[in-house]
Structure formats: structure tokens, C-alpha cells
Amino acid sequence: MASLQYPQEISGEQLLRQVNEAITQHPSNDRFSCDGSLDILRGSDYADFTSTKKPVTCPSPVIFWTKGAITKRRTFDPLWGMMMNRVDGLGTSWGTSLDELVQDCSPAKFGFDDKDVFDETVRKAGVLDASRFSTNFNPYDFGIVDAVARELLPGVVRAGKQPAVERWGVVAELYKLNVYSEPSGMFKPHVDTPRGKTHFGSLVVVLPTEFQGGQLRLAHKGKERVYLDRPPPIGLSPPIRWVAFYSDCEHEVLPVVAGHRVTLTYKLYVSERIGGLVQPQVTESETCPMYCRIKDLLASPMFMTDGGILGFHCAYQYPATHEGTEYYARYPRVMKGIDFIIFAVFRALGLTVHIQPYENGKTVGGQVGNVRTLLQDLRTSEIADGRPAKNKFKEFERHYYVGDEIFQHAKWFNEQPTTNPGGAGWLGDAKPTHWIGNETDVDWDYSFRALLVVSVETDMVLAVLELHLAQPLSKDNSSCSYFLLPRDLVRI
Numbered sequence: 379m380a381s382l383q384y385p386q387e388i389s390g391e392q393l394l395r396q397v398n399e400a401i402t403q404h405p406s407n408d409r410f411s412c413d414g415s416l417d418i419l420r421g422s423d424y425a426d427f428t429s430t431k432k433p434v435t436c437p438s439p440v441i442f443w444t445k446g447a448i449t450k451r452r453t454f455d456p457l458w459g460m461m462m463n464r465v466d467g468l469g470t471s472w473g474t475s476l477d478e479l480v481q482d483c484s485p486a487k488f489g490f491d492d493k494d495v496f497d498e499t500v501r502k503a504g505v506l507d508a509s510r511f512s513t514n515f516n517p518y519d520f521g522i523v524d525a526v527a528r529e530l531l532p533g534v535v536r537a538g539k540q541p542a543v544e545r546w547g548v549v550a551e552l553y554k555l556n557v558y559s560e561p562s563g564m565f566k567p568h569v570d571t572p573r574g575k576t577h578f579g580s581l582v583v584v585l586p587t588e589f590q591g592g593q594l595r596l597a598h599k600g601k602e603r604v605y606l607d608r609p610p611p612i613g614l615s616p617p618i619r620w621v622a623f624y625s626d627c628e629h630e631v632l633p634v635v636a637g638h639r640v641t642l643t644y645k646l647y648v649s650e651r652i653g654g655l656v657q658p659q660v661t662e663s664e665t666c667p668m669y670c671r672i673k674d675l676l677a678s679p680m681f682m683t684d685g686g687i688l689g690f691h692c693a694y695q696y697p698a699t700h701e702g703t704e705y706y707a708r709y710p711r712v713m714k715g716i717d718f719i720i721f722a723v724f725r726a727l728g729l730t731v732h733i734q735p736y737e738n739g740k741t742v743g744g745q746v747g748n749v750r751t752l753l754q755d756l757r758t759s760e761i762a763d764g765r766p767a768k769n770k771f772k773e774f775e776r777h778y779y780v781g782d783e784i785f786q787h788a789k790w791f792n793e794q795p796t797t798n799p800g801g802a803g804w805l806g807d808a809k810p811t812h813w814i815g816n817e818t819d820v821d822w823d824y825s826f827r828a829l830l831v832v833s834v835e836t837d838m839v840l841a842v843l844e845l846h847l848a849q850p851l852s853k854d855n856s857s858c859s860y861f862l863l864p865r866d867l868v869r870i
């Protein structure tokens with residue numbers, strides 16, 4: 379794509395606004411969830427769906443579960459369900475056939491303020507823990523996990539298109555079986571509890587039963603989506619339906635008014651353990667319009683001519699723990715949607731991108747708050763032990779020595795998000811540390827991130843400084859007058 383030429387009279391602020399508009403309108407903003415369905419076909423086998431057969435179908439799922447020392451089994455066979463329907467004529471056949479499973483479930487709790495709570499005004503559902511059941515249904519078999527990777531991890535593509543650089547994929551870990559039953563099974567708006575560094579999403583597989591209500595409503599940044607909204611026409615056997623979404627997006631299960639809604643839920647992780655199946659797409663960014671826009675912005679004579687720091691507030695929240703976020707610098711694949719696109723574009727432009735937790739106007743967990751003191755320390759230690767401090771400055775590139783003071787001077791593309799991830803709604807004033815999760819987990823929390831990009835000129839200044847640091851510094855060394863811009867921030 380040809381680069382845009384900016385007329386001289388467009389100011390830096392206007393250019394920044396234009397890029398922000400391009401970010402807001404980027405199609406990946408809509409990709410916080412995806413869904414699909416699978417028809418059930420008795421006797422379908424692997425040979426069928428790996429060949430040219432379309433659409434992909436799946437054998438009837440079976441659930442085995444334990445009640446004390448007894449193991450029980452239920453086949454979710456839609457044909458059987460329809461036959462029963464015809465016998466009692468009430469449309470409740472699935473309800474009858476599922477009674478035993480429903481009765482053997484425990485009441486489902488949810489996480490609230492570091493505690494697991496049972497409150498049927500927030501969540502009315504039954505649950506079987508993954509340790510109490512197993513199933514022949516495997517989402518990997520039907521391309522569901524591949525589809526989730528394609529939709530929700532924009533940087534991951536199937537192998538074969540590009541030389542293997544890194545290997546990344548999605549791991550779906552079976553978590554619970556849930557039953558939401560008539561007349562009012564539901565789960566009020568919440569975000570799912572973060573489960574560690576690579577946890578990014580949730581997958582819900584809805585088994586083929588007949589029910590009414592029970593839609594899954596999702597919301598992110600004012601965009602709302604309702605899934606499971608269209609039940610299959612009466613008399614047609616229900617398919618398996620599935621929905622996957624970023625787990626920091628607010629979601630709720632609307633009341634089930636008839637039947638039982640039986641689901642398998644999975645936790646979704648980014649994984650680097652999958653050999654050869656997937657790999658990150660690193661060059662796509664060079665062909666995308668966003669790349670050209672940002673390149674032009676940086677090249678414009680009207681924009682940050684002395685270099686500096688650009689800031690982008692991430693659209694999503696990420697699992698955080700007291701360990702800090704060094705991890706995200708090394709594993710940017712964990713980044714979601716538009717956040718990853720922006721990251722990849724700046725990386726493709728050869729710029730240093732820092733991923734920092736950022737809340738209430740400042741970075742959290744930055745290692746050093748005062749660059750000036752740090753530089754002074756470096757000079758002193760260099761003089762004391764006689765070794766060049768060059769390596770120390772290499773460490774800056776590896777995300778050390780990045781403190782609040784620097785980021786106060788960033789130019790931001792966009793506004794800082796509010797602390798309520800889902801916008802207006804039942805969560806009210808919930809903060810990231812006080813949400814209703816699907817289960818409590820005291821070790822992990824969500825936190826906001828900012829991508830901070832050190833612009834080209836600043837990198838060049840840094841390079842000059844490195845050279846000078848190979849020799850002892852003198853206070854009046856005018857050719858090396860600053861470390862990071864704006865100029866008056868740090869003077870040597």
C-alpha cells in the first residue's frame with residue numbers, strides 16, 4: 379500500500395488523532411469473541427471430517443460422571459431426544475432424560491472479593507468439577523481450537539505460510555460441566571477469573587439439548603453481542619454450539635426459562651509447546667494499512683521531531699500477579715486483538731516497545747522511578763569500578779530502568795480506560811480487584827496495560843549515549859546532552 383503524504387500544515391496532534399481513529403476503526407476491535415456449531419451425526423468418524431466432507435459433523439457426545447463410588451453415563455443423542463419428544467409431546471424430553479445428571483451436580487459458586495460465594499441471585503446453576511466427569515467430546519477434533527486461535531490471537535497463523543520462527547498455539551483445558559435449568563438458571567454479568575500469565579480466554583461448548591432462554595451476552599467497550607439467541611427450529615435436532623471469548627470481557631448467561639442448558643467450559647491459554655502446528659505471523663503488519671499510517675506519522679516532519687515516547691492504552695486487561703510483567707515483554711503473543719496489532723506494527727518498524735501495567739495515570743511495577751538518579755548512579759559506579767556502563771544501557775532495551783518519570787512525558791494515542799471493564803452494567807463500580815469471577819483465585823488479578831513505544835530519534839540518542847559512556851562522562855559534554863526526551867527530563 380502506498381504511503382500517505384501528509385501536507386506540511388497538518389500538526390503533530392492532528393496526525394496523532396488520525397492514527398487514533400485508524401486504531402479505533404481497525405477490524406480487530408470487533409474480534410473479542412467467536413462462535414460456531416457442529417451437527418451431530420450418528421456414526422460419524424475421523425475419516426469423514428478430515429476428508430472433503432462438509433459440513434463437519436460430530437458423534438453424539440457422551441458424559442461419564444461419578445456420584446460417590448458409582449460411575450454414570452449419559453449420551454446426548456438428539457435423535458433419542460426427539461423420539462422422547464414425540465412420546466410425551468411436551469417438549470420436555472431432554473429435561474426428563476437429564477434429571478439424574480442435574481441432580482448429581484453441586485450448586486455452582488462464583489468468586490467475589492477473594493472468596494468463593496454461593497448466591498442464587500447472582501448465579502443459579504449446577505456444576506461438576508473436571509475431576510468428577512469425562513467426555514468423548516474433544517474440541518481439538520473439530521477445528522474449534524484452530525478457529526479460536528485464528529480469531530482471537532491475530533498474530534497466530536497455521537504453519538506452512540512462513541518459515542518457523544516460534545511455535546505458538548492455543549491450549550483448551552477442560553474446566554467444568556455446568557447446568558443452567560428452568561425456570562431461572564442464570565449467571566449475572568462478570569468477567570472470568572484470570573488463571574495465570576498465558577490465560578486469555580474461555581470456551582463454552584453447549585451440548586445438544588433443547589432449552590429456551592439461556593443466551594450468552596458479551597460486552598466490550600460499548601459493543602454488545604448475544605450468542606445462542608436462535609434455538610434450532612422445533613423438530614430439528616439441536617447441534618453442538620460453542621462460543622469463545624476473551625475472559626476479561628464482561629459476560630452473562632440470561633435466564634433459562636425452559637429445559638436444561640448443559641455446557642462444558644474450557645480455559646484457553648496461549649502455548650508455546652505445540653510443535654509445528656501454528657506460528658506467529660510477523661510480517662503481516664508491513665502490509666496492513668495501520669503500518670503505513672504509523673510509519674507516515676513517525677516520518678512526518680511535524681511529529682515529535684526530537685523523538686520521544688508514544689503511549690497506547692491497551693483495549694484489554696491481562697492477568698497480573700506480584701511477580702510483575704517482565705513476562706509480557708518476552709511473550710507478546712499473549713496480547714489480545716488490537717493490542718497485539720499495535721505491538722506488531724511498532725515492532726515491525728524496528729522500535730522498542732515496552733509493555734507496562736498502567737493504572738490511574740501511572741505505570742505500576744516499573745523498576746526505577748527516577749532516571750536522573752539512575753544515570754548519576756551509573757556514572758559513579760563506572761568511575762568506581764572502571765568498567766564501561768554500556769551494558770547497563772542495553773538493559774534499558776530489555777525493559778529495565780523504565781520508571782514512571784519517563785512515562786509521564788509520553789504522548790498518548792488514546793484515553794486511559796476506566797477501571798470498570800464492562801462499562802455500565804451490573805458490575806457497577808467494580809474494580810479489577812473486586813470483580814465477580816467464575817471462581818476466586820487469590821494469586822491472579824486483571825490489570826490494564828500500556829504499550830509504550832520509544833521513537834526512532836530517542837533510540838538514536840540512546841545509541842549516542844552508549845558510545846559516550848564507553849569513555850568517562852564529563853558534565854559539560856554537550857554532544858550528549860540528554861538521555862530521553864523531552865530534553866529537560868534528564869540532562870547530563
Ligand SMILES: O=C(O)CCC(=O)C(=O)O
Binds near residue numbers: 556565594629643
Ligand atoms: O455458560 C456460559 O455461556 C458462560 C458461563 C460462564 O460465564 C462461566 O462459567 O464463567
Ligand SMILES: [Fe+2]
Binds near residue numbers: 629
Ligand atoms: Fe464466565
